Amino acid sequence: MEAIVAGLGEGERPPVERKDALNQRLRGLGNVRIAGRLAVPPRVMGKAAFVHLSDGISRLQIYVRKQDAVAISNVTGDALPEEGAAWEVFGNLDHGDFIGVEGYLFITNTGELSVHVEKLQFLAKAMLPMPDKMHGIADPEIRQRQRYADLIASSLQIEHEALTTREVFERRAKLISSIRNYLEAHGYIEVETPMLTPKATGAAAKPFVTHHNALDIELYARIAPELYLKRLVVGGFEKVYELNRNFRNEGISYKHNPEFTMLEFYCAYMDVNGMMDFCEELLRESVQKATGGLKLTYEGNEIDFSSFRRLTMREAVGGDGLSDAELLKEFDGRVEETLIQPTFIVDFPKSVSPLSKASPEDPRIAERFELFINGMEVANGFSELNDPREQYERFVDQMNERDRGDEEAMVMDEDYIRALSYGMPPAAGIGIGIDRLTMMITNKHSIRDVILFPHMRPERKGHEADEQAGEE
Known part of the structure; x- marks a missing residue:
């Protein structure tokens, strides 16, 4: 048609x-x-x-x-x-x-x-009435819970100023396709690593836990594929990537969903600066292909993907005498939300970067960056720590943090230490949040609007809703 x-x-x-x-x-x-x-x-x-x-x-x-x-x-x-x-x-x-x-x-x-x-x-036969062709579905919860009805409403709307629901997900698909094409044109190989893992490692987060009946062991929905991908770098895959879902058993907000899509890739013989350069090129190319331009409007702000700033965390905060904890608190509470244009924040404290190589100029600093756009973290990358002895000590520090009550601290991964002991070349890696990037290129405030079937509370039946209303 x-x-x-x-x-x-x-x-x-x-x-x-x-x-x-x-x-x-x-x-x-x-x-x-x-x-x-x-x-x-x-x-x-x-x-x-x-x-x-x-x-x-x-x-x-x-x-x-x-x-x-x-x-x-x-x-x-x-x-x-x-x-x-x-x-x-x-x-x-x-x-x-x-x-x-x-x-x-x-x-x-x-x-x-x-x-x-x-x-x-x-x-x-359609057994239910169609949504309003002029206004679609106004209730965001119904749109997100009944995405099929939302897509029908999108297809029936006659006039609309913003992207329709279908156009949002078509643009998301173009973004992902462009990213894959760019990586593969630069020699990266796509792989698949386990979604259920025996260790909750790869990032600092609380995992989802399940039980494997046949093996009689606990397994964890993966937090991040990082340690598996770096095992592949050890094994000789010099350029490797995975674009898949991660799971974190944490809060839900306009920018957090427990199940989310993440791109991670690693390149041997590259450092943190080379990875920032490559990230810029990748995002410029992919945003251009997905939207037709490098300037777009997100929540009233014009975002320009043609240039990226780079600031150290201390430059961004403006406090030389602050401790690591004070620096991070100031950055999270005051600075992060002001970073509207694409900005790389570099020189994170090593204490919060357990998988990152330390700076040779200052061992207290990690060779790490995070990319912020419109006040949101979109990417996180660093020069990879490839010394097995130092990595072991970092894991021990993380375990001590767990003993002190930090449920998101990493656990020891002896097999990863063994892999590093075979020798891993110098490398850099990055994780890019596909959902948040899609929010920006489609001008959607909520992450739920760029995920086809986001996690929702169970739908209440009519009598349950009436009872709750009565209690209130």
Whole structure:
């Protein structure tokens, strides 16, 4: 259907006086077959009717005349012998039903491309009323909980200023595709590492826990694939990436979802500065491909992806005499939200960077950066610590933090230490949050609006909702 509509061109429809000549040419093209959802209730005028079909992207008008159309059996695929069967089928159609039609193209007196139906087949019934075609679904919880209805509403809307729901997820798909293409063009290999792991490692976060019955062991939904990917660097994969979901059993907010999509990649013989350069190039290319430009509006701010600032954390905070804890508190509480344009914050304290190599100029500082855009962390990367003895000591420090009550501190991973002991080349790595990046390129405030099926509280039944309202 989209190809038929695009083939004629919305802006190229001829004036009415030329329609007869064009209709002759259209008849010469032969019949077309299309299928879709009734985008509007049927408009019946005596023994003829018009209605628009939608395939979720485009819509095309069909014209049904009682004496012209035949009904097609869903069982045999043959025409039904009863006279007027197609008109009877059409008369029982409702807004949202699916039909398939075959007929020839023509231009109406108003200049609209249409299909004159010769064969009509009923395909599926909509048992619930369709969403409002003018306003869609206003309640954000319903949109997120019933994404199928949200997508239907998106396809039925006639006019809209912002991206439709479908366009949001199409743009997300373009972003991901562009990222993959860029990485693979630069020699990176995509891999898949375990989603269920025996150790809750790879990042500082609280994990989801499950039990493997056959092995009788606890497993953890992965927090991050980092340590597995670096094992592959040890094994000889010099450029490797994974684009998949991570899980963190933590709070939900407009920028946090317990299940989220993360890109992680690692490159041997690269350091933190080279990784920042590569990150800039990757994001510029991917944003350009996904949106058509490098400047976009997010929550009223114009974000320019053509240039990225670099500041040390102490420069950003403006406090040379602060301790590590004070520095981090000031940055999180006061500075982070002010970083609107793409900004790399570098020189994190080593104490909060257990997998990062220390700076040779100052061993208290990690060769680490985080990228902030519009006050949100979008990426985190560093020069990878490849000394197994120092990594072991860092894990011990993390275990001590756990003993003091920090549930998000890392646990010891002896197998990772063993892998490093075989020798890992100097390398840099990065994690980029795909969901947050999608929020920015689609101008969506909530992460739930860029995840097809975000985590929600269980839906309350009618009587439960009434009881809760009574208690309140």
